[in-house]
Amino acid sequence: xxxxxxxxxxxxxxxxxGETLRETLEALGMSQAELAERMGRPKKTINExxxxxxxxxxxxALQLERVLGISSGFWNNRxxxxxxxxxxxxxxxxxxxxxxxxxxxxxxxxIKLGWFAPRPDKVGQLxxxxxxxxxxxxxxxxxxxxxxxIAFRRSHAFRNDPGLxxxxxxxxxxxxxxxxxxxxxxxxxxxxxxxxxKLTLKPPGGYRLELTRLCxxxxxxxxxxxxxxxxxxxxxxxxxxxFKALMQISLRYTTDDQFWLTFFHEAGHILLHGKRDVFLExxxxxxxxxxxxxxFALQHLLPKDGLNRFLAAGTPTRxxxxxxxxxxxxxxxxxxxxxxxxxxxxDSQFNDLKRLFKLKAI
Numbered sequence: 001x002x003x004x005x006x007x008x009x010x011x012x013x014x015x016x017x018g019e020t021l022r023e024t025l026e027a028l029g030m031s032q033a034e035l036a037e038r039m040g041r042p043k044k045t046i047n048e049x050x051x052x053x054x055x056x057x058x059x060x061a062l063q064l065e066r067v068l069g070i071s072s073g074f075w076n077n078r079x080x081x082x083x084x085x086x087x088x089x090x091x092x093x094x095x096x097x098x099x100x101x102x103x104x105x106x107x108x109x110x111i112k113l114g115w116f117a118p119r120p121d122k123v124g125q126l127x128x129x130x131x132x133x134x135x136x137x138x139x140x141x142x143x144x145x146x147x148x149x150i151a152f153r154r155s156h157a158f159r160n161d162p163g164l165x166x167x168x169x170x171x172x173x174x175x176x177x178x179x180x181x182x183x184x185x186x187x188x189x190x191x192x193x194x195x196x197x198k199l200t201l202k203p204p205g206g207y208r209l210e211l212t213r214l215c216x217x218x219x220x221x222x223x224x225x226x227x228x229x230x231x232x233x234x235x236x237x238x239x240x241x242x243f244k245a246l247m248q249i250s251l252r253y254t255t256d257d258q259f260w261l262t263f264f265h266e267a268g269h270i271l272l273h274g275k276r277d278v279f280l281e282x283x284x285x286x287x288x289x290x291x292x293x294x295x296f297a298l299q300h301l302l303p304k305d306g307l308n309r310f311l312a313a314g315t316p317t318r319x320x321x322x323x324x325x326x327x328x329x330x331x332x333x334x335x336x337x338x339x340x341x342x343x344x345x346x347d348s349q350f351n352d353l354k355r356l357f358k359l360k361a362i
Contacts, residue, residue, distance in 0.1 A: 113228060235265065
């Protein structure tokens with residue numbers, strides 16, 4: 001994650017524009033009283049500007065340009081830089097009292113993951129983290145990520161490490177906003193799932209671009225990110241806008257059956273459930289809507305009539321699974337995973353038919 005401030009320069013001390021005005025008057029041999037008279041302004045106003053007690057307004061800058069021959073843009077820039085410096089200094093003082101929040105957050109993990117840069121001082125580190133999350137203060141962060149609208153607030157992962165989870169979701173949000181997507185169309189997305197299902201037949205390195213494109217055309221931003229440590233999270237779904245959904249998959253599991261089951265599960269949330277909910281797939285969290293999404297995934301990958309024909313064939317063999325998967329236009333390993341998920345096969349059976357992959361290989 002690039003540091004948004006890495007190419008900016010903020011000096012330790014910025015003098016008020018009045019100091020430059022004082023030096024200019026000394027160089028010209030002009031008194032404050034003479035300047036005030038030439039500008040048609042009270043001497044007290046000029047004195048307050050020089051002492052930094054009064055702002056140097058655009059009108060004043062124009063008058064200084066006429067009298068001193070120095071452009072109004074110069075004076076406006078000097079005043080803007082000084083006001084910005086003052087605001088940053090005041091913010092630094094305000095944040096100095098909030099650095100204790102850093103002790104509640106997995107800062108080292110976030111830096112190691114490249115989400116933001118390390119800073120030598122605590123105030124600077126706090127600013128880095130607030131910039132990353134796009135919030136003004138720790139209070140705002142807690143209101144957004146710990147508020148009642150967050151549907152996954154009851155999950156074990158969120159309770160154990162809210163900062164790491166929020167960071168993973170934030171990275172997904174940042175990447176998704178950079179993806180060009182059409183306006184969400186439920187009919188188009190539902191139709192695209194037919195094409196997407198056939199992608200299971202391709203090797204792990206052959207479907208990421210096409211999968212992302214098919215989702216984007218229907219208004220769904222697909223983001224695939226590694227699972228952060230300690231979270232045990234496989235996926236998440238939420239809406240960035242009423243017209244753009246975000247599906248985020250972690251690749252917690254490294255086999256093709258788990259990837260596709262997770263994908264179609266998240267697709268179920270998008271098509272079946274409301275746009276205000278946030279769905280997080282993690283251990284110990286399986287309310288009714290999760291069951292609905294699970295059934296949606298199973299039905300789309302292995303329709304009930306197809307499952308019944310498979311069961312009617314008797315005890316499955318490896319060769320039969322491969323032939324039946326080909327007939328169903330489904331990868332053999334995905335079929336094995338679906339049958340294991342439903343308890344038809346033992347978790348130890350036919351795992352050699354599953355294909356392994358890594359994030360970079362998709």
